[in-house]
Amino acid sequence: MKVLKFGGTSVGSASRIKEVARLVTERGKNIIVLSAMSGTTNTLVEIADYLYKNNAQGAKEVINILESKYRNTINELYTTDEYKAKAWTAIEDNFKFLRSFTKEIFTLFEEKEVLAQGELMSTVMMDLYLHEQGVKSVLLPALDFMRTDKNSEPDIPYLRRELTTMLDANADADLYITQGYICRNAYGEVDNLQRGGSDYTASLIGCAIDAEEMEIWTDIDGMHNNDPRYVEDTTPVRNLHFEEAAELAYFGAKILHPTCILPAKLNNIPVRLLNTMQPDAPGTLINNMLEGDAIKAVAAKDNITAIKIKSSRMLLAYGFLRKVFEVFETYKTPIDMVATSEVGVSLTIDNQRKLPEILDELRKLGTVTVDDDMVIICVVGNLEWHNRGYEAAAIEALADIPVRMICYGGSNYNISFLIKAEDKIRTLNLLSEKLFNVKR
Ligand code: ADP
Ligand code: ASP
Ligand code: MG
Numbered sequence: 001m002k003v004l005k006f007g008g009t010s011v012g013s014a015s016r017i018k019e020v021a022r023l024v025t026e027r028g029k030n031i032i033v034l035s036a037m038s039g040t041t042n043t044l045v046e047i048a049d050y051l052y053k054n055n056a057q058g059a060k061e062v063i064n065i066l067e068s069k070y071r072n073t074i075n076e077l078y079t080t081d082e083y084k085a086k087a088w089t090a091i092e093d094n095f096k097f098l099r100s101f102t103k104e105i106f107t108l109f110e111e112k113e114v115l116a117q118g119e120l121m122s123t124v125m126m127d128l129y130l131h132e133q134g135v136k137s138v139l140l141p142a143l144d145f146m147r148t149d150k151n152s153e154p155d156i157p158y159l160r161r162e163l164t165t166m167l168d169a170n171a172d173a174d175l176y177i178t179q180g181y182i183c184r185n186a187y188g189e190v191d192n193l194q195r196g197g198s199d200y201t202a203s204l205i206g207c208a209i210d211a212e213e214m215e216i217w218t219d220i221d222g223m224h225n226n227d228p229r230y231v232e233d234t235t236p237v238r239n240l241h242f243e244e245a246a247e248l249a250y251f252g253a254k255i256l257h258p259t260c261i262l263p264a265k266l267n268n269i270p271v272r273l274l275n276t277m278q279p280d281a282p283g284t285l286i287n288n289m290l291e292g293d294a295i296k297a298v299a300a301k302d303n304i305t306a307i308k309i310k311s312s313r314m315l316l317a318y319g320f321l322r323k324v325f326e327v328f329e330t331y332k333t334p335i336d337m338v339a340t341s342e343v344g345v346s347l348t349i350d351n352q353r354k355l356p357e358i359l360d361e362l363r364k365l366g367t368v369t370v371d372d373d374m375v376i377i378c379v380v381g382n383l384e385w386h387n388r389g390y391e392a393a394a395i396e397a398l399a400d401i402p403v404r405m406i407c408y409g410g411s412n413y414n415i416s417f418l419i420k421a422e423d424k425i426r427t428l429n430l431l432s433e434k435l436f437n438v439k440r
Contacts, residue, residue, distance in 0.1 A: 002030045002213045005180060005202035008038035009219040010276040011122050014076035017129060023217075023279055024175055025135050031205055032137075033180045034126060035198040036118025037073070040066070041181075047098060048114045051106040060099070067095050070121065077125065083132040090124045113190045116143075119179035119198070127177050138173040140166050146183035146201065148191060155186075160208040167209070178205070199257035203271070207263045214264060214271045216256065221275040222284030223248060223255055225297045226432045230425045233438045237284055237296050244296060244380050245271070245286040247414045251378030252301040261286070295381035295390050298431045300424055304336065304374040305352055306404055307359070310344035311366030320365070321345060327361040336376060337407045337416055346405050348376065348418060371404060375424045377417045379431065384412045391415055397434030401427050 004027065006020050011034055024032050036044075043066050050059035074087045094117045101110055123139060130137040145162035147155045167176070180198020185191040193200045199216055206214040223245065224234035240248070242265035249256035255273060264271050265288070274283040309324055324345055328335055331354035338347045344366070349355075352372075362368045379394045391408055394415055405418035419427055432438040 001209060001211055002027070002215060003033060003202045003206040003209070003211045004030050004215045004217060005033040005198055006035065006276060007198065007216075007218045008035045008040070010217050011035065011126065012038035014073045016276070017073075017077055017122075017126055020217075020276060021126065021129050021133060021135070023276070025130070025133070029173070029175055031140075031176045031178060031209070031211075032126075033178055033198055033202045033205065034119065034122045035180050036122050040118035040121070041115060041195070044115050044118055048106070048111045051101050051110070051114070054106075059101075063095065063098050070095075074125070077129055078132055080132065083128055087125055087128050090128070091121055094121050109189055112192060115192055116179075116182040116190050119182050123177050123179050130175075130177070136172070136174040138170040138176050140170075140176050140178040142179040142182050142201065143184055143190065146193075146204070148183055148185050148193075150186045152185070154183075154193075154204050156204070156208065159204060163205065163208050193259070194257075196254070196257040197259070199260040203260040203263045206269050207267045210267065211269055214269055215274055216260075216271060217274045217276045218255060219275065219277060220255065221278055221281035222273040223253060223286075223297060225436050226428055227253065227298075227300060229254075230300075231428050231432050231438075233432065235436070236281075238282060239289065239291045240284060240286045240296065241290045241382075241413070242286060242288055243411065243413045244290075244382075247378060247380045247411070248297055248299045250301070251376055251380075251414075251416070252299040253297070290382055293382045293384070293387045295379055295383070295394065295435050297380050298428060298435070299378050299380070300428060301336070301350065301376040301378065302421065302424075303352075304348050304350050304376050304418065305355065306346060306348050306371040306374050306418055307362065308344055308346045308369040309362050309366045310369070323365055324362065327358055327365075330361070331358050333358060337405055337418060339405045339407060348374065348405070373421045374404060374418050375421050375427075377419060377424070377427050377431070379415045379417075379435070380413055382412065383408075383415060385409065393435060394431065397430045398427060401430070 010020055011017050047059050047062050070091050074084055078084045127137050127139040145159055147158050149155045180201040181192050183191050202214050222236040225237055226234045228234045242261055246261040250258040271286040272283055275281050333349050333351050333354055336348045359368055383390055401419055401423050403417050403419055408415040
């Protein structure tokens with residue numbers, strides 16, 4: 001059995017839902033994970049913002065617009081009045097629920113419930129559409145098997161047990177549908193796996209059922225060698241090692257959520273990135289095979305802060321780095337890049353929530369300098385150190401760009417540069433020209 005995940009654009013309209021239904025029916029008995037229709041989760045965030053601000057009228061207006069979008073989709077999607085009515089009865093409950101908050105106190109808990117409505121609606125609509133087409137699909141409610149523990153980590157034994165029981169109880173189904181992104185926390189409250197987290201759902205389910213493969217279906221034919229939002233003439237990379245894909249996802253390649261590679265890698269389940277708009281395109285296969293010794297792709301991670309701690313006491317001293325890192329551990333703030341010299345250390349973080357406290361502590365260790373609004377440019381490939389010339393080529397491409405930090409050698413798969421946000425698009429384009437021979 002495989003797990004097939006379809007993102008927001010793949011189920012973003014009645015015609016797209018029909019196309020996905022056709023694709024999944026052809027592919028047999030698999031588990032289908034769906035995101036909310038594109039734009040819905042952003043709209044739910046907007047509704048939640050109004051409700052936080054006690055602006056019931058603002059929330060109502062946005063809910064009305066969203067409701068009419070769903071009404072139109074339902075009218076277009078189903079052929080028979082019977083299924084139009086069934087779908088509307090189901091979806092009406094979600095809208096009643098959204099409206100029910102306007103008179104109540106609104107907290108983080110209610111927000112999570114609001115955010116869950118998108119995936120609940122897209123999956124019901126798909127399930128009913130498949131039924132109308134005569135397909136015996138079964139809707140497996142993610143809130144009944146996807147749970148996080150007290151450390152906010154997925155509760156894998158629970159997931160495996162509950163999901164297996166549900167699959168066994170519905171053994172004669174043609175295929176299974178479930179919601180991406182949503183889950184319960186350790187206290188049974190509705191929660192989610194963070195924005196873009198449907199990829200993570202697919203990966204966790206894949207591991208729980210020991211799937212043959214996980215397919216992430218989206219709006220582009222696989223991982224491209226640069227970010228298509230900023231660079232023209234990007235091309236798909238056909239094969240990536242788990243480590244290469246993890247670096248790219250972590251450092252900004254939006255096509256994959258950063259959390260989704262680790263479970264696949266640990267369980268050695270291949271991940272395929274495919275295009276719903278062009279189902280026959282080969283896409284990208286991610287597995288444990290390292291192919292070629294070239295640079296494969298470039299990605300950029302925004303909103304980075306660089307911190308430099310300089311201390312003459314670091315000279316010939318031991319224990320200085322431990323003290324620096326302990327500060328970040330105390331404030332639960334992950335570090336991305338690190339560069340050291342004889343008298344100091346520079347590092348980067350992407351979570352600025354505890355920055356004032358961190359800086360106060362670091363100032364006890366030395367002179368601290370901060371550069372914010374920086375971007376990490378990550379160049380990924382088989383960069384094992386005996387392979388010559390790749391670092392040089394990347395650095396040469398950046399000849400005219402001011403570079404704040406460079407990291408290489410931490411893994412065999414990447415070289416990272418820290419630059420100013422204003423130089424990001426130019427840098428990505430220069431790298432495509434130099435590394436992938438894109439002519440301008
Ligand atoms: P979905 O809603 O299906 O999860 P996403 O929007 O999360 O889709 O991811 C797909 C998008 O990721 C693409 O449309 C593309 O703009 C963006 N993207 C960023 N970097 C890359 C890359 N290196 N390769 C392919 N797509 C990328
Ligand atoms: N619908 C959620 C979001 O927009 C989850 C996802 O699409 O992966 O973030
Ligand atoms: Mg996504």
